[in-house]
Amino acid sequence: MLELHDIRTFYGNIEALKGVSLSVDEGECVTLIGSNGAGKSTTLRSISGLTPPRFGQILFHGRDIARVPPQEIVRLGISQSPEGRRCFQRMSVQENLDMGAYLRRDKEIDADRAHVYELFPRLQERRTQKAGTMSGGEQQMLAIGRAMMARPKLLLLDEPSMGIAPILVERIYETIAEINRQGTTILLVEQNANYALGVSHRGYVLETGRVVLTDASSSLRENPEVQRAYLGT
Amino acid sequence: MEAATVPLSRSTSLRRLREAGGRYVLIALLLVLPVAYGIQDLSQTGNLSRLGNNLVDGLSNGAIWALVAIGYTLVYGIIELINFAHGEVFMIGSFVAAGFFGTIGLTAAAGPAGLLVGLVLTLIACMAASGVLNVMIERVAYRPLRGAPKLAPLITAVGMSFILQNVGLLWLGGSPEGIVDLIRSQEVFFTFAGVEVSNGDVLALAVTIPLILLMTAFIGGTRLGKAMRATAQDPDAARLMGINVDTTISMTFLLGGMLAGAAGLIYALYQTTIWYFQGFTAGLIAFTAAVMGGIGNIKGAVLGGFIIGFIQQISDNRIGSSWTPAVVFAYLVLIMVFKPSGLLGEQTREAG
Ligand SMILES: Nc1ncnc2c1ncn2[C@@H]1O[C@H](COP(=O)(O)OP(=O)(O)O)[C@@H](O)[C@H]1O
Ligand SMILES: [Mg+2]
Numbered sequence A: 001m002l003e004l005h006d007i008r009t010f011y012g013n014i015e016a017l018k019g020v021s022l023s024v025d026e027g028e029c030v031t032l033i034g035s036n037g038a039g040k041s042t043t044l045r046s047i048s049g050l051t052p053p054r055f056g057q058i059l060f061h062g063r064d065i066a067r068v069p070p071q072e073i074v075r076l077g078i079s080q081s082p083e084g085r086r087c088f089q090r091m092s093v094q095e096n097l098d099m100g101a102y103l104r105r106d107k108e109i110d111a112d113r114a115h116v117y118e119l120f121p122r123l124q125e126r127r128t129q130k131a132g133t134m135s136g137g138e139q140q141m142l143a144i145g146r147a148m149m150a151r152p153k154l155l156l157l158d159e160p161s162m163g164i165a166p167i168l169v170e171r172i173y174e175t176i177a178e179i180n181r182q183g184t185t186i187l188l189v190e191q192n193a194n195y196a197l198g199v200s201h202r203g204y205v206l207e208t209g210r211v212v213l214t215d216a217s218s219s220l221r222e223n224p225e226v227q228r229a230y231l232g233t
Numbered sequence B: 001m002e003a004a005t006v007p008l009s010r011s012t013s014l015r016r017l018r019e020a021g022g023r024y025v026l027i028a029l030l031l032v033l034p035v036a037y038g039i040q041d042l043s044q045t046g047n048l049s050r051l052g053n054n055l056v057d058g059l060s061n062g063a064i065w066a067l068v069a070i071g072y073t074l075v076y077g078i079i080e081l082i083n084f085a086h087g088e089v090f091m092i093g094s095f096v097a098a099g100f101f102g103t104i105g106l107t108a109a110a111g112p113a114g115l116l117v118g119l120v121l122t123l124i125a126c127m128a129a130s131g132v133l134n135v136m137i138e139r140v141a142y143r144p145l146r147g148a149p150k151l152a153p154l155i156t157a158v159g160m161s162f163i164l165q166n167v168g169l170l171w172l173g174g175s176p177e178g179i180v181d182l183i184r185s186q187e188v189f190f191t192f193a194g195v196e197v198s199n200g201d202v203l204a205l206a207v208t209i210p211l212i213l214l215m216t217a218f219i220g221g222t223r224l225g226k227a228m229r230a231t232a233q234d235p236d237a238a239r240l241m242g243i244n245v246d247t248t249i250s251m252t253f254l255l256g257g258m259l260a261g262a263a264g265l266i267y268a269l270y271q272t273t274i275w276y277f278q279g280f281t282a283g284l285i286a287f288t289a290a291v292m293g294g295i296g297n298i299k300g301a302v303l304g305g306f307i308i309g310f311i312q313q314i315s316d317n318r319i320g321s322s323w324t325p326a327v328v329f330a331y332l333v334l335i336m337v338f339k340p341s342g343l344l345g346e347q348t349r350e351a352g
Helices: A038-048 A072-078 A093-098 A109-119 A119-124 A136-148 A166-179 A194-200 A217-220 A223-228 B010-045 B049-079 B086-104 B106-146 B150-171 B201-221 B223-231 B235-240 B243-269 B278-293 B298-319 B321-340
Strands: A004-010 A013-022 A028-034 A055-060 A078-081 A155-159 A184-190 A202-208 A208-216 B186-193 B195-196
Touching: A004 A038, A004 A109, A004 B086, A004 B186, A013 A028, A013 A038, A013 A208, A028 A038, A028 A166, A028 A194, A028 B010, A038 A055, A038 A072, A038 A078, A038 A184, A072 A078, A072 B235, A078 A136, A093 A109, A093 A136, A093 B223, A109 A136, A109 A166, A119 A136, A119 B321, A136 A155, A136 A166, A166 A184, A166 A194, A166 B235, A194 A217, A202 A217, A202 B278, A208 A217, A217 A223, B010 B049, B010 B298, B010 B321, B049 B086, B049 B195, B049 B201, B049 B223, B049 B243, B049 B278, B049 B298, B086 B243, B086 B278, B106 B150, B106 B243, B186 B201, B195 B201, B201 B223, B201 B298, B223 B235, B223 B298, B235 B243, B243 B278, B278 B298, B278 B321, B298 B321
Parallel strands: A028 A184, A028 A202, A078 A155, A155 A184
Antiparallel strands: A004 A013, A004 A055, A202 A208, B186 B195
């Protein structure tokens, strides 16, 4: 479904991705782990078209989208819950969700919103509240729900556990697994690999802009180096 | 674009106290001139008609500043840039109005119906010209510098302002040009309790109020309005929603320019003189209005415009017009001291 072929992405002269290749198949949940500054967010930003790669290919259903503008990428079926959540602070929960459906004109938006509320009942309780007044965990739920409102075929999640109380992280990860079970393909980025390797089928390990390791998630969990570097054991 | 660091040194309760106190100080500050002169009028003449006249004139002047100020605030809200060329966009609106009267042969002899049709057509022409000009300014001078340090587009903004002033200079020469007093703007339209409302006042409000209402409804209710609000709050998040941020920014410049064009027409009809330098002064005043009201906030820009209109009229009429700029800026400074984000401020991205 998604294939990255040797993409190299730059911020000015800084080469943040030095040739990243990875693939995600239909229905999979794939995780990308790596420490701070490894290039995980840049990978997702490259896929979404926010920082297009200078070299390399990004194939989505076989079509190269490496130079397609962000709004077209959303239209093609890739949406993202970005690092730091980035909810529209002065909009209500419901308005945020509706922004997620910005490109849609079909009649099923209401049904999808109801589905998001089902996935995250907490959001329904707060639907008239301004996003900026909610806790980090609630905003994370909102960011994921907002990305779901685009009806993505591929959902990109950037560090959904960042800065969130452990009990909420657990709840959020249960929902991520549920979203995947219901048929949405997921590419999940995490620094804290415990949860990510729990819900994903396969994983890639990124270090300073390069993929250094890839395996089934269950094997990565057993890998001593991964354990030492990313699992805190 | 990261959340700004808010100084946390003072305890929040203390800050809240200061905010609450500040609000009353601000209200008192804004009321001091009208109340003082109101009492003076009452004791001298037994009625408030002089103050009433000041207020009406202030309202129509303020309408022009409000329309121009919205353009500053919209653009600042969305790309955090002071569009220094905005005053010139307003000036070009006045010039297009004057030119258009000539083109369609509109004179004071046209009769009420002809005049109305002619003025509506001119309004459309001015709004279109200034709107398109503003979009072009963004394309040429700001968009190429989107990723550059903030000083770069600021200086190209100043450059655009000078270029357009020179366009005005070449167009109508270096001295104020009188234009036909189509609506006999000083003529009294009606008198109410000793307060005279002139044709110019009626025109200013009849154009401004519907435009401001339309514009607020547009931003509040349409898809594009939503895109504008989302982009103003977080451009990258807006992109991830599928919003075309470049188009949204262009539309924001279009709207701001259109309002400045409308203000240009009102100004031309109201003042009956136009010249290339009018945009500099008007731009400065309108920018002050936007800052006073809280830059980035549309209601604030309107409020600031009207407040400055009032202050100017009261000062012109009572203190002396050579003092007016000093009085206006003294007000700005005082308001900023008590509320640095402006009267209705804190709704900008940094604060969000
Ligand atoms: N806006 C930026 N400008 C310059 N360098 C950046 C920018 N964003 C990220 N980088 C650099 O790119 C590299 C990868 O960053 P990022 O993708 O955010 O890593 P991760 O998400 O894995 O923590 C880091 O070295 C970081 O310093
Ligand atoms: Mg990151």
